[in-house]
Amino acid sequence: MKIVVIQGPNLNMLGHREQNVYGAMKLEEIHSQMEAVAKQNNFEIEFFQSNLEGEIVDKIQECLGDADGIIINPAAYTHSSIAIRDAISAVALPAIEVHISNIYRREEFRQKSMTAAVCTGQISGFGPFGYHLAMISMMQMLGELDALRKAQIAQQQVAQA
Known part of the structure; x- marks a missing residue:
C-alpha cells in the first residue's frame, strides 16, 4: 500500500523559519522518520513539496x-484554497491533514481550515x-479498509459458490 505525503508552501524552510513556532527539525528529517516507519510496516511512501497551489492540486x-x-x-x-479542498474531495482517498503548530491557538485567520472537512x-x-x-493513523485506516475489502471479496465468493 502507498501513502503520498504532500507538503505545502514554505515547509521547505522548516528548521530555518520561525523555530519558536515550527521547531528546528528540517523537512528532510521529518520525511526520513516517516520513511523509516513506512519501511518497518511494509508501506510505500512518496514525498512531494511545492509552494505552488496548482502543483499541489495536480x-x-x-x-x-x-x-x-x-x-x-x-x-x-x-x-484559502478551495482548489485543494476540491481535489481532495474528488480523489475520495483517505486523507489526513497535519499542522505542526496548533492552528487554533494562532491568529484568527489561521483558525479556519478550508480542507479539514474533506479530510x-x-x-x-x-x-x-x-x-x-x-x-500511525493512516496505516491503521488502510489496514482496516484492506481487511474489509478482503472480507467482502470472500463473502462474494461464498455467495457465488
Missing part, C-alpha cells in the same frame, strides 16, 4: 489510482511528531 489528482492514502499539510493554503481527520499542534501520528 499531485493530489495524480494520487487517484496510484496511492491508497494522502497525508497533507497544505500550510498557508489550508486557510478523514486532522492532527494539529504536536510539532513534527504530528506526522508520526498521521502515519
Whole structure:
C-alpha cells in the first residue's frame, strides 16, 4: 500500500523559519522518520513539496489510482484554497491533514481550515511528531479498509459458490 505525503508552501524552510513556532527539525528529517516507519510496516511512501497551489492540486489528482492514502499539510493554503479542498474531495482517498503548530491557538485567520472537512481527520499542534501520528493513523485506516475489502471479496465468493 502507498501513502503520498504532500507538503505545502514554505515547509521547505522548516528548521530555518520561525523555530519558536515550527521547531528546528528540517523537512528532510521529518520525511526520513516517516520513511523509516513506512519501511518497518511494509508501506510505500512518496514525498512531494511545492509552494505552488496548482502543483499541489495536480499531485493530489495524480494520487487517484496510484496511492491508497494522502497525508497533507497544505500550510498557508489550508486557510484559502478551495482548489485543494476540491481535489481532495474528488480523489475520495483517505486523507489526513497535519499542522505542526496548533492552528487554533494562532491568529484568527489561521483558525479556519478550508480542507479539514474533506479530510478523514486532522492532527494539529504536536510539532513534527504530528506526522508520526498521521502515519500511525493512516496505516491503521488502510489496514482496516484492506481487511474489509478482503472480507467482502470472500463473502462474494461464498455467495457465488
